[in-house]
Amino acid sequence: xxxxxxxxxxxxxxxxxxxxxxxxxxxxxxxxxxxxxxxxxxxxxxxxxxxxxxxxxxxxxxxxxxxxxxxxxxxxxxxxxxxxxxxxxxxxxxxxxxxxxxxxxxxxxxxxxxxxxxxxxxxxxxxxxxxxxxxxxxxxxxxxxxxxxxxxxxxxxxxxxxxxxxxxxxxxxxxxxxxxxxxxxxxxxxxxxxxxxxxxxxxxxxxxxxxxxxxxxxxxxxxxxxxxxxxxxxxxxxxxxx
Numbered sequence: 001x002x003x004x005x006x007x008x009x010x011x012x013x014x015x016x017x018x019x020x021x022x023x024x025x026x027x028x029x030x031x032x033x034x035x036x037x038x039x040x041x042x043x044x045x046x047x048x049x050x051x052x053x054x055x056x057x058x059x060x061x062x063x064x065x066x067x068x069x070x071x072x073x074x075x076x077x078x079x080x081x082x083x084x085x086x087x088x089x090x091x092x093x094x095x096x097x098x099x100x101x102x103x104x105x106x107x108x109x110x111x112x113x114x115x116x117x118x119x120x121x122x123x124x125x126x127x128x129x130x131x132x133x134x135x136x137x138x139x140x141x142x143x144x145x146x147x148x149x150x151x152x153x154x155x156x157x158x159x160x161x162x163x164x165x166x167x168x169x170x171x172x173x174x175x176x177x178x179x180x181x182x183x184x185x186x187x188x189x190x191x192x193x194x195x196x197x198x199x200x201x202x203x204x205x206x207x208x209x210x211x212x213x214x215x216x217x218x219x220x221x222x223x224x225x226x227x228x229x230x231x232x233x234x235x236x237x238x239x240x241x242x
Contacts, residue, residue, distance in 0.1 A: 081182050084157050085198040088180025091142045092159035093202045096120070096176045097213050100206070105133060107211045114165045117174070117206075121162055122234040137162055139181075153185045160226055164237045166203075174204040174213075175240075179226055179233060197223040199233075203240050 100106045105116040115130050120137040127134055142157040159180045166173030177199065184194035202218035217240055226233035 081184065081194075081196045082198065084182035085180045085196040086200075088142050088157045088159040088182065089178045089198045089200045090180070091157075092140070092161040092178030092180060093176050093200060093215065093218065095140060095159070096161055096163055096178070097204060097215065100174070100204070101213050103133075106206060106213070107208045109208055113208075114170045117165070119163045119165075121164075122229040126234070127164075142180075151187055153183075153187070156183045156185055157181070158183075160233075162234055166239060168239075171208070172205050173239075174206050175237070176202045176204060177221070177233065177238075178202065179223060199223045201238055201240060 100118055103118045106118065108116050110116070112130075116133060119127060119131065119134045121127065121134050123136050124134045137160055139158045139160050141155055142159065148154065157180070159178055161176060161178045163174065163176050166175060179197060179199040182196040183192045184196075185192055199221040200218050201221050203216045205214045205216045207214070219240060221238070224233040224236075225231035
């Protein structure tokens with residue numbers, strides 16, 4: 001047994017006797033794995049970890065930017081296709097204006113002159129037997145569409161029109177409902193995968209004295225069904241209030 005400042009031989013077998021225990025001079029010594037210190041990584045390892053983190057951050061940023069560009073491009077393409085449908089509806093208004101301007105019965109100065117004007121409707125009997133110049137409407141292709149987009153078919157844009165007179169002002173007012181379409185067509189098999197629609201209501205002013213037609217005003221309408229003769233596109237006749 002050792003006391004501070006004294007030495008005593010050990011009486012136990014196999015033990016080294018004469019070990020001094022002097023405080024503050026010799027510290028106990030740990031032997032084995034428990035005594036190993038956990039060291040910090042070398043400078044090269046730290047640099048590799050930093051490079052990996054930077055590259056991961058750059059990859060995440062690049063991927064996010066790429067996805068954002070794809071979303072914006074898809075939204076822009078969808079907007080352009082909707083604009084094509086609007087252009088088709090406006091083309092329908094211009095089509096009617098040109099046909100009326102080229103028809104001599106548009107500017108007749110006779111009694112019941114509205115009955116001699118040209119109309120587009122669901123059928124020839126839409127206005128009654130007194131109206132003899134009624135054309136059954138159909139789909140018309142837009143012949144002067146803007147520059148084609150990628151994967152766009154030339155026949156993708158078309159329109160359909162109906163026209164009618166204004167009972168409150170038979171002499172001047174002439175209404176056109178025009179609905180435009182843009183069809184997203186697959187180039188490989190010609191299938192229509194999506195259709196964009198836009199509809200406008202326009203009021204034309206027919207000046208008999210000067211034989212001229214003027215687009216006075218137009219406004220958008222909610223796109224209506226226009227396949228069957230009983231659809232609202234044919235049966236309703238809205239007007240634009242002054």
